[in-house]
Amino acid sequence: MSSQVSPDEDSPRHDPLRKPDVPDNVQDAIRTLIEWAGDDPTREGLVDTPKRVARAWLEYCQGYQEDPAVHLSRIFEEVGGYDEVVLLKDIPFQSHCEHHMAPIIGKAAIAYLPRNHVVGISKLARVLHGFARRLQIQERLTAEVAQCIWEHLKPQGVAVVIEANHACMTARGVRTPGVGMITSRMMGTFLEDERSRKEVLSLMGY
Numbered sequence: 001m002s003s004q005v006s007p008d009e010d011s012p013r014h015d016p017l018r019k020p021d022v023p024d025n026v027q028d029a030i031r032t033l034i035e036w037a038g039d040d041p042t043r044e045g046l047v048d049t050p051k052r053v054a055r056a057w058l059e060y061c062q063g064y065q066e067d068p069a070v071h072l073s074r075i076f077e078e079v080g081g082y083d084e085v086v087l088l089k090d091i092p093f094q095s096h097c098e099h100h101m102a103p104i105i106g107k108a109a110i111a112y113l114p115r116n117h118v119v120g121i122s123k124l125a126r127v128l129h130g131f132a133r134r135l136q137i138q139e140r141l142t143a144e145v146a147q148c149i150w151e152h153l154k155p156q157g158v159a160v161v162i163e164a165n166h167a168c169m170t171a172r173g174v175r176t177p178g179v180g181m182i183t184s185r186m187m188g189t190f191l192e193d194e195r196s197r198k199e200v201l202s203l204m205g206y
C-alpha cells in the first residue's frame with residue numbers, strides 16, 4: 001500500500017483535499033464484498049463506496065507507513081535531575097483486530113522512568129497510534145508500544161496498560177456488549193520492583 005498513501009499530515013504542504021488513487025483491483029474487491037452481503041454495488045448510493053472504503057482503510061492502517069520509533073528521536077536532557085515516573089494516561093486510540101478487521105476502541109496509559117533524558121509527551125501518543133493503526137491483537141499492540149519505548153528511549157522502566165472494547169465481540173459473534181479487555185506490559189524497574197509497579201498502576205488509576 002505504500003506509494004498511494006499521503007500524507008504526512010503535519011506537513012505544511014499537506015493538501016487535505018487530495019485523495020489517494022484507488023487501484024481497480026481494490027475497488028473490485030470491495031464491490032465483490034457488497035454483492036456478497038446482498039446489495040447492488042452499481043446502485044447510486046454505492047457507486048463511490050469502493051473508493052471511500054479503500055481510502056478509509058488506508059487511514060485505519062496508516063501505521064504501516066511509519067516507523068513509530070522515529071517519534072522518540074528528539075530527547076530533552078535538561079530535566080533538573082527528574083527521575084520519577086512520567087505518565088500519559090487516558091490516551092484514546094482506535095485499532096482493528098486482525099481476525100475480523102473490526103474496530104478496537106480503547107484507551108492507553110503509558111509510563112516510563114527516565115534515565116537522564118525525557119521525550120516530548122505527545123510522542124508517547126504518537127508511538128501508540130503508529131502501532132494501533134495496523135491490524136492488531138491487543139496483546140501485541142501493548143507489547144509493541146512498550147518494546148519501542150524500551151529500545152529507543154532506554155529508560156529505567158516502561159509500563160503500558162491498555163483497556164479496550166472489541167467490536168468483534170459486541171457487534172457480531174458472541175454479541176456481548178460492555179465487555180472490556182485489559183492488557184499490561186511492565187519492563188525494567190516496573191517489572192522487577194513491586195513497589196514501583198504498584199505506584200505506577202496506582203497513578204494510572206488501577
Ligand SMILES: Nc1nc2c(ncn2[C@@H]2O[C@H](COP(=O)(O)OP(=O)(O)OP(=O)(O)O)[C@@H](O)[C@H]2O)c(=O)[nH]1
Nearest residue numbers: 097098099100136137138139166168169172173174
Ligand atoms: N487474544 C485476543 N483475541 C482477540 C482479539 N481481538 C479479537 N480476538 C478474538 O479472536 C478470536 C478469533 O477466534 P476464531 O474462532 O478464529 O474466530 P470466530 O469464529 O470469528 O470466533 P468468535 O468471535 O467467537 O465468533 C475470537 O475469540 C475473538 O474474540 C485480541 O486483541 N486478542
Ligand SMILES: [Zn+2]
Nearest residue numbers: 097099100168
Ligand atoms: Zn476480532
